[in-house]
Amino acid sequence: MATLPSKVFSILAIFAVLLTFNACETESDFFENTTFTDYYNTLLQAPPNLPATPYNYANINLPAYYNVPPIQDQNNTPNNNQITDAGATLGRVLFYDKNMSFNNTIACASCHKQEDGFSDTDIFSTGFLGGLTGRNSMGLANASFYQNGRFFWDERAETLEEQVLMPIQDHVEMGMDLDTLVLKLNIPYYDPLFEDAFGDTTITTERISLALSQFIRSMVSYNAKFDEGMQAIGQAPFETTPFPNFTESENLGKQLYFSNQTRCASCHGAVSFAAPGPRNNGLDEVSVDNGVGAITGVPQSMGAFKVNSLRNIELTPPYMHDGRFATLEEVVEHYNSGVQNHPNLSPILRNPPNSPNPGQPRRLNLTQEEKTALVDFLKTLTDDVFTQDVKYSNPFEE
Numbered sequence: 001m002a003t004l005p006s007k008v009f010s011i012l013a014i015f016a017v018l019l020t021f022n023a024c025e026t027e028s029d030f031f032e033n034t035t036f037t038d039y040y041n042t043l044l045q046a047p048p049n050l051p052a053t054p055y056n057y058a059n060i061n062l063p064a065y066y067n068v069p070p071i072q073d074q075n076n077t078p079n080n081n082q083i084t085d086a087g088a089t090l091g092r093v094l095f096y097d098k099n100m101s102f103n104n105t106i107a108c109a110s111c112h113k114q115e116d117g118f119s120d121t122d123i124f125s126t127g128f129l130g131g132l133t134g135r136n137s138m139g140l141a142n143a144s145f146y147q148n149g150r151f152f153w154d155e156r157a158e159t160l161e162e163q164v165l166m167p168i169q170d171h172v173e174m175g176m177d178l179d180t181l182v183l184k185l186n187i188p189y190y191d192p193l194f195e196d197a198f199g200d201t202t203i204t205t206e207r208i209s210l211a212l213s214q215f216i217r218s219m220v221s222y223n224a225k226f227d228e229g230m231q232a233i234g235q236a237p238f239e240t241t242p243f244p245n246f247t248e249s250e251n252l253g254k255q256l257y258f259s260n261q262t263r264c265a266s267c268h269g270a271v272s273f274a275a276p277g278p279r280n281n282g283l284d285e286v287s288v289d290n291g292v293g294a295i296t297g298v299p300q301s302m303g304a305f306k307v308n309s310l311r312n313i314e315l316t317p318p319y320m321h322d323g324r325f326a327t328l329e330e331v332v333e334h335y336n337s338g339v340q341n342h343p344n345l346s347p348i349l350r351n352p353p354n355s356p357n358p359g360q361p362r363r364l365n366l367t368q369e370e371k372t373a374l375v376d377f378l379k380t381l382t383d384d385v386f387t388q389d390v391k392y393s394n395p396f397e398e
């Protein structure tokens, strides 16, 4: 049960919200989409249910193939924000707390659901007033393994620490201003969480950012069927060695994925399955959304987008920044026959110089069996241990 001062504070917060909305054009949307029950439920929200000893986030025993220099070099964890168990625990509570949004209806987890690989399955996600986001939600597994360390499809956030504060303030997503948030989070269950994480109970925007980032960076996936195969073959080259736990089709898909024919791995390389930076994969001949280019203004990055990890990709449909492909079959067909001749199309997706039609978008000429195999392989990146791990789950649920 919330204590009396926090109830008083919350009731005052409601009046503040209502007063603000009197002057707001979106007032009617607001009342359509938010019921008093929403408020009431949040006011009576029980404190989070946390273990006496925090879960282990800081010392994850990653498999050996994660602990090699090329993979560790991709890790974007800054020196001043190493993961601690207490920091990630605070981050987890913030991530699931609907008090983080203006009208207490939306948490980060509303659009980043654990069972959906921390994405959601809508083309565009619904924000605190019922409005839609401009792009498709992104899965968060292995966010720490992205070398240039930038976030969002258009990489407009320079760091994760910067990124995590942006949805909070976004007018579609959570609609909160940070000064108000700091006051609003003055809820008794946060005192011990801030104290354990940062030494005292003071709430600051910076601490919110650090803790959320720690929680997100702790989300590493290493228990998929693919990982079982990696463990099973030991030191043998994984690109070409069939995995004993794979079906024939999954092994064919793996071989194709790492082949020069498809070159999928040149952009989505193992074991994190992400690229070091943004690319153009030929979705359109003329971009509607210029992605990274719209942020940097650099002509060569027009139509380029972040290549985030394909881990748990089966769980995060629809696909691409605009959610244009409903299924993985459609994605594979894009690379097989649909790549468009955008001026910034990556050379990896063009015919090599000494081939017929040099420089034209590459066609893979895959058989139906091969297309199915590629999809089957992508599904071996689904990690049920990750999607069911209680340390990433909603602490406000019983």
Ligand code: HEC
Pocket (backbone or CB within 6 Å): 095, 100, 106, 107, 108, 109, 110, 111, 112, 125, 126, 127, 128, 133, 134, 135, 136, 137, 138, 139, 140, 143, 150, 151, 152, 153, 154, 163, 164, 165, 167, 168, 172, 173, 174, 212, 216, 306, 308
């Ligand atoms: C209303 C839905 C919604 C809410 C709420 C939301 N997000 Fe997102 N999130 C998105 C969408 C959509 C994108 C992609 C937006 C883009 O690239 O322009 C995204 C992207 C991200 C990314 C970038 C991932 C990457 O690899 O670059 C991170 C990290 C993230 N969100 C974390 C959070 C956190 C933390 C919160 C809470 C403070 C949050 N999100 C709240 C919808 C949401």
Ligand code: HEC
Pocket (backbone or CB within 6 Å): 139, 262, 263, 264, 265, 266, 267, 268, 278, 279, 280, 281, 283, 304, 305, 306, 307, 310, 313, 316, 318, 319, 320, 321, 322, 328, 331, 332, 335, 346, 348, 349, 374
């Ligand atoms: C030149 C680099 C490149 C190559 C090669 C490449 N991709 Fe991609 N891939 C990208 C980029 C960039 C995106 C994101 C594009 C966007 O949303 O605008 C992407 C997105 C995807 C997505 C959707 C991700 C999501 O979260 O929605 C899947 C699935 C995918 N690629 C699979 C593959 C497969 C399978 C292959 C091989 C047949 C492949 N890719 C080859 C660059 C590449």
